[in-house]
Amino acid sequence: xxxxxxLRKTFGTTVAVDGLSLTIEPGEVFGLLGPNGAGKTTTIHMxxxxxxxxxxxxxxxxxxxxxxxxxxxxxxxxxxxxxxxxELTAEENLRFFGKMNDLSGGLLKERTAWAIExxxxxxxxxxxxxxxxxxxxxxxNLACALVHDPPIILMDEPTAGVDPQSRxxxxxxxxxxxxxxxxxxxxxxxxxxxxxxCDRVAIMDRGRILALDTVAGLIAAHGGQSVIEAELxxxxxxxxxxxxxxxGTSLRVETDRPLERVAALAEAGLSFRTLQVHQPDLETVxxxxxxxxxxx
Amino acid sequence: xxxxxTLALKDLTLLRRDLFAMFWVVxxxxxxxxxxxxxxxxxxxxxxxxxxxxIVDQDQTDGSTAFIDRLDASTAINVEPxxxxxxxxxxxxxxxxxxxxxxxxxxxxxxxxMFGGESLLExxxxxxxxxxxxxxxxxxxEAMYRSVIDRFRxxxxxxxxxxxxxxxxxxxxGIDPIQKAILLTFMGSxxxxxxxxxxxxxxxxxxxxxxxxxxxxxxxxESRGPTSFEISFPQAMMWGVIGCAxxxxxxxxxxxxxxxxxxxxxxxxxxxxxxxxKGLACFxxxxxxxxxxxxxxxLILGVRLGNPAGLVLAVVCTGVCFVGIMMLVSVIGKTxxxxxxxxxxxxxxxxxxxxxxxxxxxxxRWMYMLSHASPVQWGITAIQGATWRGYSFTELLPSCGLLVxxxxxxxxxxxxxxxxxxx
Numbered sequence: 001x002x003x004x005x006x007l008r009k010t011f012g013t014t015v016a017v018d019g020l021s022l023t024i025e026p027g028e029v030f031g032l033l034g035p036n037g038a039g040k041t042t043t044i045h046m047x048x049x050x051x052x053x054x055x056x057x058x059x060x061x062x063x064x065x066x067x068x069x070x071x072x073x074x075x076x077x078x079x080x081x082x083x084x085x086x087e088l089t090a091e092e093n094l095r096f097f098g099k100m101n102d103l104s105g106g107l108l109k110e111r112t113a114w115a116i117e118x119x120x121x122x123x124x125x126x127x128x129x130x131x132x133x134x135x136x137x138x139x140x141n142l143a144c145a146l147v148h149d150p151p152i153i154l155m156d157e158p159t160a161g162v163d164p165q166s167r168x169x170x171x172x173x174x175x176x177x178x179x180x181x182x183x184x185x186x187x188x189x190x191x192x193x194x195x196x197x198c199d200r201v202a203i204m205d206r207g208r209i210l211a212l213d214t215v216a217g218l219i220a221a222h223g224g225q226s227v228i229e230a231e232l233x234x235x236x237x238x239x240x241x242x243x244x245x246x247x248g249t250s251l252r253v254e255t256d257r258p259l260e261r262v263a264a265l266a267e268a269g270l271s272f273r274t275l276q277v278h279q280p281d282l283e284t285v286x287x288x289x290x291x292x293x294x295x296x
Numbered sequence: 297x298x299x300x301x302t303l304a305l306k307d308l309t310l311l312r313r314d315l316f317a318m319f320w321v322v323x324x325x326x327x328x329x330x331x332x333x334x335x336x337x338x339x340x341x342x343x344x345x346x347x348x349x350x351i352v353d354q355d356q357t358d359g360s361t362a363f364i365d366r367l368d369a370s371t372a373i374n375v376e377p378x379x380x381x382x383x384x385x386x387x388x389x390x391x392x393x394x395x396x397x398x399x400x401x402x403x404x405x406x407x408x409x410m411f412g413g414e415s416l417l418e419x420x421x422x423x424x425x426x427x428x429x430x431x432x433x434x435x436x437x438e439a440m441y442r443s444v445i446d447r448f449r450x451x452x453x454x455x456x457x458x459x460x461x462x463x464x465x466x467x468x469x470g471i472d473p474i475q476k477a478i479l480l481t482f483m484g485s486x487x488x489x490x491x492x493x494x495x496x497x498x499x500x501x502x503x504x505x506x507x508x509x510x511x512x513x514x515x516x517x518e519s520r521g522p523t524s525f526e527i528s529f530p531q532a533m534m535w536g537v538i539g540c541a542x543x544x545x546x547x548x549x550x551x552x553x554x555x556x557x558x559x560x561x562x563x564x565x566x567x568x569x570x571x572x573x574k575g576l577a578c579f580x581x582x583x584x585x586x587x588x589x590x591x592x593x594x595l596i597l598g599v600r601l602g603n604p605a606g607l608v609l610a611v612v613c614t615g616v617c618f619v620g621i622m623m624l625v626s627v628i629g630k631t632x633x634x635x636x637x638x639x640x641x642x643x644x645x646x647x648x649x650x651x652x653x654x655x656x657x658x659x660x661r662w663m664y665m666l667s668h669a670s671p672v673q674w675g676i677t678a679i680q681g682a683t684w685r686g687y688s689f690t691e692l693l694p695s696c697g698l699l700v701x702x703x704x705x706x707x708x709x710x711x712x713x714x715x716x717x718x719x
Binding site: 073 | 554561
């Protein structure tokens with residue numbers, strides 16, 4: 001279990017993290033969602049002990065110092081930047097980081113082979129990293145965090161700048177890790193990633209957690225109603241009977257039950273030329289909480 | 297300790313695969329040492345380069361020819377005859393020759409006269425070659441003195457000169473009568489002396505011993521002076537050392553900005569171990585470069601290993617010093633560009649002052665004094681001391697002590713700064 005209690009970190013006059021508290025349960029995939037500069041990376045770095053908080057505490061499995069060797073063995077980090085040695089091969093990178101995490105002999109060989117397979121780089125295992133595509137580097141970056149089989153994995157924007165194919169590969173691997181019972185802390189500014197992968201999500205902005213819950217809970221609490229937008233074949237005969245905003249043949253309806261409402265409109269004799277249903281998502285939640293979009 | 301070696305091995309592998317870094321660490325020092333060794337050594341034949349001067353003989357007499365021949369006989373200068381004074385002076389102005397000497401008309405006739413007249417020897421010298429100016433004047437004085445001696449070795453010629461002087465004194469109306477009488481008495485006595493002395497005894501008396509009893513003794517460095525490669529290779533070695541230090545300083549900042557340092561920090565390994573691995577790799581690279589260059593020096597170029605045990609000490613101390621400097625340079629800036637720029641600037645100043653570019657004995661006095669503050673100079677002194685200078689351990693201690701002391705101080709400061717900026 002990871003516990004952060006009232007963490008605060010400043011760089012000069014900039015407050016990067018301001019009184020952050022959270023608890024991450026074992027086996028949970030926990031998302032830190034926020035725009036660039038929200039304080040996600042600083043939070044991750046404090047959780048793993050790479051940065052010292054100005055105040056507050058971090059506990060990993062109840063131990064107060066994340067820099068202790070026995071605690072660090074439990075941690076794997078996939079940094080936001082591609083943290084690999086370009087002039088080494090994929091296999092050499094994995095073996096090196098395995099050795100740094102106390103692997104040796106047969107276990108090192110076994111785990112290196114597993115990590116190569118995990119990254120989907122079996123055919124390029126002896127190629128230097130500098131010859132890899134962005135997606136291959138991202139996969140290897142993640143594999144290096146896992147080579148020593150840590151129960152807690154921190155992934156800082158693990159899909160930044162990758163092609164859709166590699167992104168899907170990474171998603172599948174993370175889901176496999178989740179099913180394997182690992183604790184995963186996942187930072188992103190892509191709401192669809194958080195929605196797909198995370199059990200719970202903390203929405204961060206300007207160093208603070210604005211809301212923390214399951215995806216469904218956040219949407220229910222802060223997402224508002226679904227929106228139906230339709231273009232009708234012809235204006236309705238009785239416009240006053242429609243519970244929505246009608247402008248000629250354009251109709252907009254806000255509702256908590258969009259499917260039922262569409263069925264009701266069809267029964268009322270409306271004929272749709274086009275129909276779109278916008279359900280609230282984490283983007284809507286962020287907009288509702290901050291008045292800004294995630295990628296502003 | 298195993299992790300430190302693993303870290304060092306990784307860094308050495310990265311260095312070996314980085315062709316650009318390898319150029320500065322291996323190829324450049326080797327080319328530097330061979331190139332400058334060959335140039336200063338007359339393409340390796342051991343001959344020293346002479347000072348190039350141009351001489352215009354407007355007198356064209358036996359006296360002027362003998363004078364020029366005497367200059368030409370000196371190994372310190374290389375005489376090039378010319379007929380055109382203006383073109384010759386222009387060569388000096390453009391820095392192509394160190395000096396131009398014009399032997400004016402009348403030089404041979406008046407040479408050896410007892411009393412001075414107009415200047416018959418004109419010297420134009422490159423103002424930037426102050427040291428050579430003094431040396432050239434000394435050589436000219438020597439050649440003139442030898443010519444005077446040759447002239448007086450023949451008593452008939454000597455008496456012609458004294459008779460000529462007596463005639464000149466008698467004809468000169470401007471001299472005070474009393475002074476004229478004294479001079480005529482002296483010159484008459486000299487003329488009588490020259491006419492009566494035994495010629496054999498006279499010849500023996502007229503000798504030149506190279507400066508009034510001065511004896512030149514060679515410095516005892518085993519059996520001979522240093523070859524040009526013994527001068528150029530220690531300089532070249534320091535360039536290899538600098539290349540290693542720069543490469544590893546940049547690699548530290550690359551690890552910090554690239555995220556691998558963060559990944560290592562999260563591993564069960566301390567910051568001290570990470571930096572020790574980097575330091576060990578740098579030390580091994582420096583040692584490898586120095587040993588490689590020394591092998592080339594000794595096995596191919598025949599350079600002497602005066603004090604092998606002392607040489608081991610010099611190599612180790614140089615390695616320790618530049619590992620420390622590497623660590624300090626690595627925290628100069630936060631980006632690769634900043635560290636590379638500022639680091640190389642610092643290393644260039646060290647090399648320039650420390651004799652890495654120009655040997656310190658060619659430097660002006662003030663710069664020579666400054667060179668004592670450069671680790672490059674300490675390294676060169678230690679390596680030269682342990683090779684051809686034949687220093688004892690006691691004599692090596694000042695250089696080696698400075699190298700180790702400064703290295704440790706720089707390392708400690710660098711690690712502290714890194715720890716503070718990494719919080």
